[in-house]
Amino acid sequence: MDKVYFGTNIKMTKTIAETERFLCSICDNSLLQKDYLVPFVIPSYTALSMAGKLLKDSPFLLGAQNMCWAESGQYTGEISPAMLEEVGVEIIEIGHSERRHIFGETDQMINRKVLTALSHGFTVLLCIGETEQEKESGLTKEVLSTQLTQGLLGITAQPGKIWIAYEPVWAIGTQGKPASVGYVERIHIYLRRIINGLFPTAGPEIPILYGGSVNRDNASRLIQAQEVNGLFVGRAAWTPEGFWEIASIALKDFIQ
Numbered sequence: 563m564d565k566v567y568f569g570t571n572i573k574m575t576k577t578i579a580e581t582e583r584f585l586c587s588i589c590d591n592s593l594l595q596k597d598y599l600v601p602f603v604i605p606s607y608t609a610l611s612m613a614g615k616l617l618k619d620s621p622f623l624l625g626a627q628n629m630c631w632a633e634s635g636q637y638t639g640e641i642s643p644a645m646l647e648e649v650g651v652e653i654i655e656i657g658h659s660e661r662r663h664i665f666g667e668t669d670q671m672i673n674r675k676v677l678t679a680l681s682h683g684f685t686v687l688l689c690i691g692e693t694e695q696e697k698e699s700g701l702t703k704e705v706l707s708t709q710l711t712q713g714l715l716g717i718t719a720q721p722g723k724i725w726i727a728y729e730p731v732w733a734i735g736t737q738g739k740p741a742s743v744g745y746v747e748r749i750h751i752y753l754r755r756i757i758n759g760l761f762p763t764a765g766p767e768i769p770i771l772y773g774g775s776v777n778r779d780n781a782s783r784l785i786q787a788q789e790v791n792g793l794f795v796g797r798a799a800w801t802p803e804g805f806w807e808i809a810s811i812a813l814k815d816f817i818q
């Protein structure tokens with residue numbers, strides 16, 4: 563793949579003012595001129611309107627951390643596709659491990675969101691990953707295959723608008739243990755086989771990003787692993803310095 567996907571999900575960590583300061587800082591970097599970089603940022607809902615205006619003419623793609631499968635109606639606490647379109651969102655992150663494991667999202671709910679997002683022309687960033695217990699029980703491949711095939715069930719058009727993020731649950735967050743590059747590579751090769759099987763024509767163009775304790779020390783080796791087409795970073799990219807330091811490392815090794 564001739565592009566590097568690089569972005570961060572800010573989760574529930576920055577207010578509007580903090581997000582604005584962060585975005586203003588990351589918007590000014592010469593790497594943004596590189597056409598092989600696909601940069602994206604996924605702030606909290608309340609910051610999206612500001613972010614949509616601020617990023618309007620920048621190469622950054624703007625994402626939302628979740629979306630309801632329904633168009634509108636009696637869904638207290640949810641956010642609709644039209645609401646996200648209205649503020650300039652282009653990517654919908656669906657099925658992050660915190661959504662699955664803290665808020666009980668199932669593959670069926672995730673699939674409904676995927677289909678709704680695609681029908682609105684959004685890019686879908688579908689997150690998948692096994693828990694530590696599933697890994698220890700030898701279920702990793704089975705779990706990932708189910709999450710992929712169930713999450714992408716019923717897609718007939720627009721596979722070109724799908725991105726996948728492989729994020730092992732045990733590697734995410736402050737309690738996470740970074741995965742070895744060899745492990746990540748084996749899993750990405752496996753995921754690529756499934757994706758190409760599901761979408762024989764468009765499959766090879768669907769990027770597979772890696773996320774989970776990505777940092778300045780492992781970014782270079784991760785991005786060079788087979789079938790790793792991008793990095794999806796949390797904590798380590800929540801400062802402008804961290805964001806661009808890791809992106810620069812990833813890009814430097816990509817272009818060599």
Ligand code: PGA
Pocket residue numbers: 571729733734735736738773774775776794795796797798
């Ligand atoms: P982390 O988060 O980089 O802080 O481990 C990754 C993620 O949840 O996407």
